[in-house]
Amino acid sequence: MSQPNDISFQNISFQYPQGDEWALKDVSFHIEENEWVAIIGHNGSGKSTIAKLMNGLLTPQSGRIHIKGLEVNEENIWEVRKKVGMVFQNPDNQFVGTTVIDDIAFGLENHGVQRDEMLKRMKYSLEAVKMEGYENHEPHNLSGGQKQRVAIASVLAIEPDIIILDEATAMLDPIGRNSIMETVDHVRSERDVSVVTITHDLNEVLFADRVIVMNDGEVWKEGTPREIFNLHKELGEIGLDTPFVTQLSNSLKSEGIVLNQEPLTHKELMDELWTFYSRT
């Protein structure tokens, strides 16, 4: 590979102090520049541990992690945290400021950004998540989805190379979830940034370029969403669901309908059916 990966995990093993089992066992993977990767797996599969290793909130017992060619260690940790922005699960417990603007300021202040530069970055990051006009709102007057969008804006203001969403939509209602996915999609269309979503929402997986499936602390499979959902049966065996469209097309296949590619959306499946229907 000519250019350095955004993220590389080499033979990472990790164990929690109180845990008696390894949370991660010899995990290796790469995430490329500008890639959107979804990491899925049932609870306890090690997917959230991966997120916390990426910016040094946890330190592995063995193996090396590089972010943009920079090794994650004691020495580089603050440099790494400038490159990796993270959005956590609970919208309330990551909102530090008393108002929206103060919350965005918090990260900028930590990184020593000058005030006039702050104002610029605040403006565009609020625009990016469509929260202009909410500058002086207090967190208890915002919905969960709005708080998470502020969290994304706070991350964007630091101008990171990588954004990690660690189950950031798990506590939101469907409207909130959609707004977050749309926001991330919109952000990606405007700037170069890699996105790692850690999730168990199948619809979020469809946004990703690539999926890493975790099972019992190991990388179980890597591939495009299409390739992964093709493994319908095997996914079921490790406790993961597949989307409705996948389930339906599998049933259709067993009825003898020939589908050329694994459909992911309603439209794709409908088109396949139509092709089959109009074939003579």
Add this chain to the structure above:
Amino acid sequence: MSNSVIIGQYVPGQSLVHRLDPRLKMIMVFLFIIFIFLANSWMSYLVLTLFALLSVVTTRIAPSFVIKGLKPVWFLIIFTFILHLIVTKEGDILFSIWNFDVYSGALWKGLEISLRFFLLILMTTLLTLTTTPISITDAIESLFQPLKRIRFPVHELALMMSISLRFIPTLMQETDKISKAQASRGVDFRTGTIKERLKAVVPLLVPLFVSAFKRAEELAMAMEARGYKGGEGRTKFRELKLKPMDVWIFILFIIVLITFWILRT
């Protein structure tokens, strides 16, 4: 869901008093309180009272609202007054009720102490009515800056205050939720003996503490992930800058104090 949690008593507004630099506001209130205790003549009290009333008018907050804000202390003010009537025995006897003599000295003394008390509470109330808690925090951080030299954790203290302010509404909502959940499990918070009611608080407090600790843990992690490493090398977004208007008002205030000083006996 009641979204109207009000922290402190801040009443939003755009008046001169609202816009005054919070540091100056705090210094002025502080000086004012000291001078209340230095007052010793009718005229000096008059100056202070006029200034206080002028301040109330300038805030453009309805006086009735201000009075209502003083409600909890009215009792204390009146109580102090009556206490003085009873215990002070100076000057001439003015009149007697039920064999009890009221002295003129007692009346003056009582009025004086009550007035001091009233002015003190009024001015501090005006401060909290016209200044957001976060501005007060900023002002404290800025005013305490010199204490950094003696390693007083000024930044940490201010951060702690602002995070507490941030989480008060969240914890209030949480308290409401948990108390409703426990009420649904048959806890009765409203009736019973004191012992029973104290016992009813345990199912409320334990979950609140558990959740507060969990929040603190997650918040600490989020802060670390967002690059927080203490006050060192940190820039500041909220900055306090003195405006010409602030200076003028302060000069006016000093003139009032000088007048006051002259009118003392």
Add this chain to the structure above:
Amino acid sequence: MDILFENVSHIYQKNTPFEFKALEEVSFHIPAGSFAAIIGHTGSGKSTLIQHFNGLLKPTSGHIRMGDFNITAEKKVKDIMDLRKRVGVVFQYPEHQLFEETVEKDIQFGPKNFGLSQDKIDSRLPEVLKSVNLPEGLLSRSPFDLSGGQMRRVAIAGVLMMSPDLLVLDEPTAGLDPRGQKEMMDMFSRVHKETQRTTILVTHSMEDALKYADYVFIMNHGKLVMEGTPLEVFQKEEALNQVGLAVPEVIKFLHAFESRFGQSIPFKGQSIQELAKEMTEIVRRGVKDE
């Protein structure tokens, strides 16, 4: 428990600048024994509504009848403890209410408050543990040592111990992974069928409403905007979209199928395999016709 709401409104902080109408003239009837779902997005008035079921809130106007209990603005709810004993509420994230030293004590907390005898508690416990799928070995553990999913089951066990006539579930699957969600809902479905009680499920999930409920209520801005069987309500895709809700995926797909192929497959709860079979027939016929 038979539930009747007549023109129920609830206004928070009435006559203040913060006045907020959370419920407006809501009327409905839920017959005893039914499994009803209440759907609406955040802020639609769902949470306010369910707090009326066990008298945590009283209506500001209107009349509520919960079985034999009457709740109105003026009257004090007589025997509110008795009402709460018979209406079990599983709140959102119910694990947040745990506080006792052991799982056993926490499960017994509610029943003891409501004056259930120790004999009755002891005899019901094994059965309840079985229905929420908690091993008896956990009873002596601290609830705070358990996993999130187990903690939630402990909280639910405490509610089931009362064997309430009405079980109110406020988004009971929030925050669980897909497998945990399915297990949780299957458990409630089983509990509902076993005991013939009334169940009210508050949810965002159209799929769950379709799968488990026999009657659906749609809330929006404090008003009840639609009601009916899931099949009736979910036919009205456009009306639902207008209040910011989507129809379940399966119905959405069938609608699209109908407009593409000109032939409808009426949904009556078929499994995916059954639907695939019906679709295959239509699609194959097309091939033969040509």
